[in-house]
Amino acid sequence: MSTNTTTRPDTAPGPWVSDRKNARRFRGTGRRRSLPHLLLGVLLVLACAGGFVLFSLDSGDRRAVLALARDVPVGHVLTPQDLRQVNLALDPGVAVVGVDQAATVVGRPMATSLTAGALLTPRSVGDAAVPGAGQAIAALALKPGQFPPEITAGARVSVVFVPAPAGTATSPPVDGGMVWPAVVTNVAGTPNDQTTVVSVQLPETAARQVAAVPAGQLSVVMLAAGGR
Numbered sequence: 001m002s003t004n005t006t007t008r009p010d011t012a013p014g015p016w017v018s019d020r021k022n023a024r025r026f027r028g029t030g031r032r033r034s035l036p037h038l039l040l041g042v043l044l045v046l047a048c049a050g051g052f053v054l055f056s057l058d059s060g061d062r063r064a065v066l067a068l069a070r071d072v073p074v075g076h077v078l079t080p081q082d083l084r085q086v087n088l089a090l091d092p093g094v095a096v097v098g099v100d101q102a103a104t105v106v107g108r109p110m111a112t113s114l115t116a117g118a119l120l121t122p123r124s125v126g127d128a129a130v131p132g133a134g135q136a137i138a139a140l141a142l143k144p145g146q147f148p149p150e151i152t153a154g155a156r157v158s159v160v161f162v163p164a165p166a167g168t169a170t171s172p173p174v175d176g177g178m179v180w181p182a183v184v185t186n187v188a189g190t191p192n193d194q195t196t197v198v199s200v201q202l203p204e205t206a207a208r209q210v211a212a213v214p215a216g217q218l219s220v221v222m223l224a225a226g227g228r
Helices: 020-058 099-104 204-212
Strands: 061-068 083-090 135-142 156-161 179-189 196-203 218-222
Touching (some): 179 204
16 A cells, blocks of 8 residues: 655745745844944034034134124214123224223214114224215204104215295205205204204215205105115
């Protein structure tokens, strides 16, 4: 009697064959192995960024210098309250006033008008730097409604001749001028607050024309920076 024996091929995977379980295991191992490399890359980027920041802070001549704490007009006598300290990295050729030199500028008049935040320089104080050559400063006594309340020193404006009402004596400007471009150098109120004196810088000839116009016949229009 013969016995039939069926031999099934060995289907067990060899070492060179990967089933799904092995594949998943291998993929997981690959991710675990790549994680340290990813962290190393992130740390390298952070280290480079930190080094750049430190280099930026250390570069340049970082000094404690004086800046203006508020707007100051030309001729204003500086007080300690007008100044504040700022720390900046500056080129050696930049002219500034160090905090240790505050005593050399406090009590001296401003040579020009500056706004809050502007750096103080040695030329900012002393004899007035305005008006420049060929320029003059005229004072305008203005009432509310004849100038914008936003006007400050440094503003570019147009001084406009306003004819007097019919039947009222009027004095037209010399040479028929009606509008004069100017720059405000100072704005000061009067004790009774009824009149504001606005000082403007403009060419000498125009300043004489403006000064000859009777009070009440001038208005000031504020222009955008660089306007005419």
